[in-house]
Amino acid sequence: MHTRRSLLTSLGAMGALAALPSAAWAAGGLREGALLPDVKLSKLDGSSVGLASTIKGRVALVNFWATWCGPCMQELPALDALHRKLVANPDVLVMAVNVDQGIGLSFLADFWGRYRLDLPLYVDSAGRASSTYRLAVLPMTYIVDRGGIVRHALAGSRNWQSDQWARGLEGMATEEKGA
Secondary structure: OOOHHHHHHHHHOOHHHHHOOHHHEOOOOOOOOOEOOOOEEEEOOOOEEEHHHHHOOOEEEEEEEOOOOHHHHHHHHHHHHHHHHHOOOOOEEEEEEEOOOOOOHHHHHHHHHHOOOOOOEEEOOOOHHHHHOOOOOOOEEEEEOOOOEEEEEEEOOOOOOOHHHHHHHHHHHHHHHHO
């Protein structure tokens, strides 16, 4: 368990993200400092990928969400806007992982198209990530460093359009690249 002081110290590495209140950090299934477990996910084209290999070597914001989750649905446009701000930076990845069970890939593809979302979408249709990560709260977001270490675990929705998120993720990527 992080003390308030150690939490603020760890946030310093993310620059602008340090302004977030300490209540934003979750005590969920995956703890800060843990290696992000690799799980197989589906892409909308039906192919399967490993989560760890997808984010390897990049700073990643991995957002778990479901279509039945109101706060998840509210934050998707802002998360998409954050992705659009950062898409040109090869060192940063913003992605969404849908955890709905029994929902088809064609439904999700139509959904993504209807809302004109460019955010990379992966699907945990088998529930592997949900159980491996012990997701108890949605949306659940993990900020992961280049080495696959969870640096921040955030439960609940956020205003991803705030420039502090883009600056923080890019700052983290720059710091890690130079290290």
